[in-house]
Structures are given as structure tokens and as C-alpha cells.
Amino acid sequence: MTTTTAPVGGPTVPQERRVVTEIPGPLSKEMWERKRAAVADGVGAVLPVFVSRAGGGIVEDVDGNALIDLGSGIAVTSVGNSAEAVVRRAGEQLGRFTHTCAMVTPYEGYVEVCEELARLTPGEHAKKSALFNSGAEAVENAVKIARYHTRRQAVVVFEHGYHGRTNLTMALTAKNMPYKHGFGPFAPEIHRVPVAYPYRWPTGPEHCAEEAAALAIERIVKEVGAENTAAILIEPLLGEGGFIEPAPGFLPRLAEFAREHGIVFIADEIQSGFCRTGSWFACDHEGVVPDLITTAKGIAGGLPLAAVTGRAEIMDSVHAGGLGGTYGGNPVACAAALGAIETMRGMDLNARARRIEEVMKPRLRGMAERFEVIGEVRGRGAMLAVELVRPGGTEPNPEATAAVVRHCHANGVLVLSCGTYGNVLRFLPPLVIGEDLLSEALDVLEEAFAGL
Template structure:
């Protein structure tokens, strides 16, 4: 790859040229569009991001799980260049093209289950979720949708209704969509009676609340992230997801797996549902699907997907030919380079180091995740009281040392790690060394 795989700090982070661009951003871009780390990028690849000041930062964020195959994967670049030279757009709903069909075929093949499937393509994860809900409502003739505490499903009006966290996603944007209900998430670290009881009790609570407050006969869909993303990389205990899927099937309810952050090799499987053999009715995808180009999908059982009348699904840019070309290159890269295996390798390097950190620093209350989707939850020592201030301080100190680290969690107290699946072990270890030193300084 053209970007050397080494951390280089030539200036303070951010440097003077980035500071100039940030001043221009503040004058030109709406304040509501925030920036986690205002370094302005000129190149990226592997596990490195290069800024305008010549600094090279280790990437533990992947653009929030988007650039899993790298920021300029050769197969993605080649397919995109070829497609751009042919045509950039026609609108699939007007004059279609093979790329859209080829991506749909790949999603039908790769998503969980061997049943007959159909796919529709969109622009973003939020669009995919909105359309999954539309499909479920038409297919069932019901209106209610059940989501979970700590969920994140997007920033549009309906998906804000599904999203649990108020600030910054929902504050001031109401009223929200109706017929959305929320139940407790199976959150082992914070389950009141302990993690060993979480799976059973969380499922029983879910069933009782839906029965009493919604009614199974009124419920069109249950939507869940198999590993919650923005909510703090919460991994439900073994057995919870299969029981949820089985219960939905018993009651004719569409089970929707939001795999937008967890899909495409991120967790060591093609999809996080694969870990327990869970087969959703509908799967929503985006982020890692296309190497950084905007694309999303809803894939599911043919009889459910085909319940919607012709013209009921779509969008001007949905399944754009350039994005579809990128997706085909991205999927080809994942298959050729065994990026599921790469995610498991990353976990084998990172998890032991994060566990050692937890043993050294009492502020780390929990280490969790799967594959290259890992996190630590920070609390005040001797308690489970969230410590968002320390979390922000650690992330900021990592940034100054040239490590891109992201925060998450309903309480703002989770550090999440999403390195590109093509990152090397040396950069992984160096990034973890930085994290260790930062905790020593900040705790």
C-alpha cells in the first residue's frame, strides 16, 4: 500500500494546517455537524491516516466501522475507477444496471439463512432501517415496533424514535414517530441480579412487557443490533438472541437484525448473528459494505420482501452504480483476504491486552465485544457509576498521541475500538501501548 504503516507525529495534534481548515469548517459548515478529531486527511490506508500536516495516526476507528477493507483497497479502487469511466448514475428505478443486481445476489448469498431471499438497496443505514420497518408493516398488516434500551438505529425521524440515546441524537428534534416501544436490553455488565441471570430474566421481561404493553398481535417487528454499537458494544448473553428470534417466529412477528455496524466480517463472522446461528427475517446493512462509499441494504425472506407493491421501495440514489461497484470490490476483498479470520486475529491481539489493562486500572469496569469490535466501559473505581469525564479525557489524550479512538455508550463512558481489518499486528500493539500509557497518566 502507498501509505507507510508507521505512526509519525510531525506537529501537535491537530497541526497548524488542520487548524486553518477547522476554522474554515466552522465558518462554512453547520454547527450541528460535529467533529471528533479535527485533523484533515489527505491519505489513508491499512491502519494509518495521514493528515495535511504530515502526521500519521493509527486508526482504531475505521470511520466508525466503514473502512474495514482499508481506505483505498485495490479491488475497490479498480472497480470504482472502471465504473466511473462508464457511467456514474442512471437511477435503477428508471434504467437499471447489472451492479445493483450483483450486489443483491451477494447479499442474498452471504446473509444468514439458506431460504429464498430478496434485497433492496439504499443510501444509508438509517434508510435501510426505515425501509425494513415499512416492509415489516406491510407484510404483517400490523403497526407496532419494539426496540431496546441502548439501541442506535439512525438519525431520521423514525430511526430517532428507535434510537435510545437522547443527546446528541434526539434532543430538540421531536415529536417522534408513533407506535415504537422499548424494552430492556440484555446487558450482562449492568444486569441487576448479575450476568449469570441476564439471558433468562431479560427474555422473560421482554416477553411480559410486549404482551402487556403492546400485544403480540399488534407487533409488526422486533429490531435489535446483535451487538449494540453506539449504545456501548453491548453483547447480549448466549441464548438471548436465539430465544428472541424463536419467539418472533411463534407470533408471526418480523425479526430484524440491524447489522449495520456489526456486519461484513467485523465480529469474526460475516454477520454477528452467525455466532449463534440466528437467522433473522430481515437484515439491515451499511457501513462496511462498500469500502467507504454510501450504500445500504435490506435483505430478507422473499415472501416478506415481496409483500411491498411495486414502487413502494426505492430512492433516486439507492444502489448507485459506483457504490455498487465498490461493494463488489469490498466483498471480493473480504473473501480473498479472509477478513473474518483477520477480525479474529485482531481480537487475539487486542483482547488479552485490554484484559491486562482492566487488571491494572480499576476504572475499567468491563471488557467486551467480539472480533474487531471491542470496547472497555469506564466507571468510578469501586462502583459501576459511569465515568464519561475520564472516557473523554482518555480519548483526547490518545488523539494527541496519534491514536484515533472513539467513544460510545448511552452514558458516554465507553471506549470502542474498530480498527481496519487489514491493520498489522505492529500497529495494533503500538496503539495498545499508547492506550496503556494514557490510562497510566489519566487514571
């Protein structure tokens, strides 16, 4: 193990994996009992260890264990858990004021974040933004804006898509358990169509983009009515549904169809945005310019902030007072976002995400050659995944996925699973992680596969 310090500010966290107790350790177990007594059981935890500090590529728990972080708080701490610019700017803002409500007395930070979003998001057209607290809020407001602008009701979403946990966003989300089960009835006028999932497309990946786009468009025209459709909403790289990369050509065809029929094309970049895929946004990889784009997660280095950014004429179609919220665009969160963007630019985290792919993908593909349980390696930048199947076919293998996760956690590597079938391992390391930690984490992962 190589020991370095965290590559970005905050507390100095030694950059080494360290397992000194079983995981979770005794102090974490004690705290877990306190959690069970005070916190609703519906609030679960992937790994019940309690964090004492974190930075770079390491999360340290109260028992002194140091885990290599391949999750980034689900793609939130892309700049690290305590990036210097985030801590500095947020701290300075805390000393000035914590809140006034932007809808009552606005402040410069809100405007600055919106200016940055206009610069960074795809397209050269005039853009405006509105700020919120969470990804689900951003998606809800994007749908509100699209409906208001078009005076239409229907919203088209896709198989395997995930968009949040509120009533409307549960309706937009595909997977039942644990996100939707027992929480209905859901919001109406939501229509789900096929997505271009190359690994599982019946006629093979080479036909996937063309056939999936044709099928999706046919469903919209015949079952919904293009003239009734307010928005087409899609993740350019699907997150919770399994890190699915839509086959090349699928997204541009949908965007073209939307443009032809006056439908607002919304890109949900909440998980894939802000350098995660090796570009500022996943849309950039195919040159897709959405009408509206939703962002959250990586935008503010761990503080709660989200946004809808889009064509000025669409954003401005809503009456004054129709958008907002008490905490939306909180001044401390805005300051953190400006610090996160400063870090992304200063450290060229797009290049860093591409380098993470260069390190990880060959190792993952090598494992796929050795272990038949790995059906596919996919993803871009630092948003990578492996789909696990039963050897000899493509039947999903959630049991093997769970076993690999358990081995990694027990040996000090924090990994996450996802997918409609629960059979995908996803990797979302902080973009500031050291390559030595990446290599060590992959060693542990390989041990896990060897032990199946």
C-alpha cells in the same frame, strides 16, 4: 516504530505512527476555521484534523501527522480506505456511467450486489434485497416492509439501541443527546424494552439472558400486544449504545418468540456486519436467522450504500414502486461493494478480525487487571470495547473516558467513545491493519490509563 506499506492498494501510505506537530496542527486549525464559516455547527468532528490520505491502518493529515486508525470511519473502511479491488471496480464503473437510477433503467451491478447478499446473509431460505444509501434508510425501509407485510403497526426496540438520525430512526434510537434532543415529535408506535446487558444486569450476568428475555416478552405481550407487533428490531451486538453483547441465549429466544407470533425479526447489522465480528454477520455467532437484515457501513469500502435483505415472501409483499429512491444502489457504490466483498473473501477478513481479537483482548484484559477504572472488556472480533467506571463500583466514568481519548489523539492514535453514559471506549480498526500498529496503539492506550 515499524514501517511497512499499506497491505491493500490505493496510494502507498507508510504504516507508521508519526506526530510532527501538535494535534490538530496549524493547517488543520486553519481548515477548521474555514469549516466553521461554511459548515453548519451541528456537523461536529471527533478529532478536528483534516485528512490528506489514508490506507491500511493509518490516517495521514494535512500537517503530516500519521495516526493509527482504531475507528475505520465508524466501522466503514474495514477493507481499508483505498482497497485495490474497491478502487479498481469503482474506477472502471466511473468510466462507464455514474448514474441512471435503478428504478428507471437498471444495471447489472445492482443485481450482483443483491445476489451476493443472498449468499452471505444468514439462512438458506430464498432471499431478496433492496438497496439504499445509508443505514438509517435501510432501517426505515425494513420497518416499512415489516409493517406492510404484517399489516400491523407496533415496532419493538431495545434500551441502548441506535438505529439512525432520521425522524423514524431517532424514535427507534434510545439515547437522547446528541441524536434526539430537540428534534421531536417522533414517529409513533415505537415501544422500548430491556436488553440483556450482562455487566449491568441487577441479578448478575448469569441470570441476564433468561430474565431479560422474559421481561422483554412480558412487556410486548402485556403493553403492546404480540398481535399488534409488526417487528422486533435489534442490533445483535449493540453499537453506539456501548458495544453491548447481549447475554448468550437472549437473541435466539427473541427470534423464537417473533416466529411464534408472526412478528418480523429484524437484525440491524449496520455496524456489526461484513466480517467485523469475525463472522460475516454477528447473528452467526448464535445461529440466529433474522427475517430481515439491514446492512451499510462496511458494505462498500467507504462509498454510500445500504441494503435490506430478507425472506423473499416478506420482501415481495410490498407493491411495485413502494421501495426505492433516486440514488439507492448507485452503480459506482455497487461496484465498490463488489470490490469490498472480493477483498473480504480474498484476504479472509473474518479470520483477520478474529486475529485482531486475539491480539487486542489479552492486552485490554491485562490493563483491566492493572487499572480499576476499567469495569469490563467486551466485544467480538474487531469490534471491541472497554467500559470505564469510578473505582470501587460500576458508576459510569465519562470524564476518564474523555481523558483517555484526549491522550490517544494527542499521541497519534484515533479512538472513539460511545455508550449511553458516554463511558465506553470502542475499537474498530480496519481489518487490514498490521499487528505492529495494533501493539503500538495499545501501548499508547496503556500510557493513557497510567496517566489518569
